[in-house]
Amino acid sequence: MTRLELIKQEMAREGIDAIYLTSAENHRYACLFNNPDGQVLITKNASYVFADFRYIEAAKREAAEGFEVVMPTKPEREYLPEYCAKNEVKTLGFEEDNMTYRHYSALKEALAGVEMVPAAKVMNARRITKTADEVEKIVAAQRIAERALEELLGRIKYDMTEKEVAAELEYLMKRGGAENISFETIAVSGSNSSSPHGVPRNVKLERGFLTLDFGATVDGYHSDMTRTVVIGKATEDMKKLYNTVLKAQTSVIDVITEGASNFEMDKIARDIIDSTEYKGCFGHSLGHGVGLLIHELPNMSPKSPADLKLHAGEIVTVEPGIYVEGKYGCRIEDMVHIVPGGAVDLTLAPKELIEL
Ligand SMILES: [Mn+2]
Incomplete structure (x- = not known):
């Protein structure tokens, strides 16, 4: 199984439709590409690497198979709800240990109709066992x-x-x-x-x-x-x-x-x-x-x-x-x-x- 498949397996166990990764280490773990300022969204059917202009070329080159690399042209509060809607995400896991209160509040407001679920353990459960x-x-x-x-x-x-x-x-x-x-x-x-x-x-x-x-x-x-x-x-x-x-x-x-x-x-x-x-x-x-x-x-x-x-x-x-x-x-x-x-x-x- 690929890392992406293993993460999806863990998401299913936790009963969440998608997970939004915002820490550098979980971003890198999931898609193999290192971008301290990037985000990864993994849903049941599609997965995305969001990168700005500074990182986009490397992201396209290095992101693991199974990820679509996206350079957003809108702010996160606008594009993230769109990608969630497109993939019918009702429950979105987030990294409670790696998100500021300000960021959490902004996302919660933007993602009306999506339940935000603390999901650090999805990644912790995977990362504890080394391949x-x-x-x-x-x-x-x-x-x-x-x-x-x-x-x-x-x-x-x-x-x-x-x-x-x-x-x-x-x-x-x-x-x-x-x-x-x-x-x-x-x-x-x-x-x-x-x-x-x-x-x-x-x-x-x-x-x-x-x-x-x-x-x-x-x-x-x-x-x-x-x-x-x-x-x-x-x-x-x-x-x-x-x-x-x-x-x-x-x-x-x-x-x-x-x-x-x-x-x-x-x-x-x-x-x-x-x-x-x-x-x-x-x-x-x-x-x-x-x-x-x-x-x-x-x-x-x-x-x-x-x-x-x-x-x-x-x-x-x-x-x-x-x-x-x-x-x-x-x-x-x-x-x-x-x-x-x-x-x-x-x-x-x-x-x-x-x-x-
Ligand atoms: Mn030590």
Whole structure:
């Protein structure tokens, strides 16, 4: 089945006649063409890619089979009701997580006689399970990130700033073929490493932990990884902390599999950390899904519902960390692909403590 057919199947399950996609990631997922300012309308019998003059040529070239590419000459409040009427749309799904109140109100007023139905789950249900070609792109992005890290480690000098390290890593990923970076690269050293999402500073690298959290994109698909290295020599305390994070991380990776409980996976890592002197220092979730967004479903966290399980086709991060306020912190993150009866670690970068 094509993606379009799969989306239609999900629409039928939700009982909606059509879906209107307004977020860049769902637009791209549905029609394969990337237009952050475009919209996609999928109805039972016809599907449309709406693009303005800036994108129309690329849209015609790149939109997937089954879509009619349209350059509207009227405002959305006029053309959308026409396309809905033409296709006998009575119930129109929209992305409640990706629409402003202003936009929703305007559409609701324009679409008299059409019921607008929140339908984010139609796309979420599809996107959570990755197809083979999606996995390929995520792996390609991950390989670019790993090669960049390897090269970066040979280039780090004591007099570099955190910002320089982050910029270097981003440059290496782009030079290595990345379409883009996955998110603002985190390169935080010393006392700044105690913030899980710390921002690289214009200051020279502090001795001690240097946490690097970064990723590349390929065709819109993200990779996500974290490695923590040491600038200079690691103290005994730092080694103890690092090995605790590593044990928490590998203990999950050893057992994660199709059908495992998301909550339990988080608990395995959390219990290991909380049984040590670092109790309470792992203050975020174990992991998240990765795809056209850097953070998407499913999550593995203490808040995961008890009956939620991992399914084949999902790609999740496993990223425990320990953060000692005011002192330092460390995180290790791999991406794992859940497959029938098992799981494949998509991250090949080594995890033994590296001292630079
Ligand atoms: Mn992550």
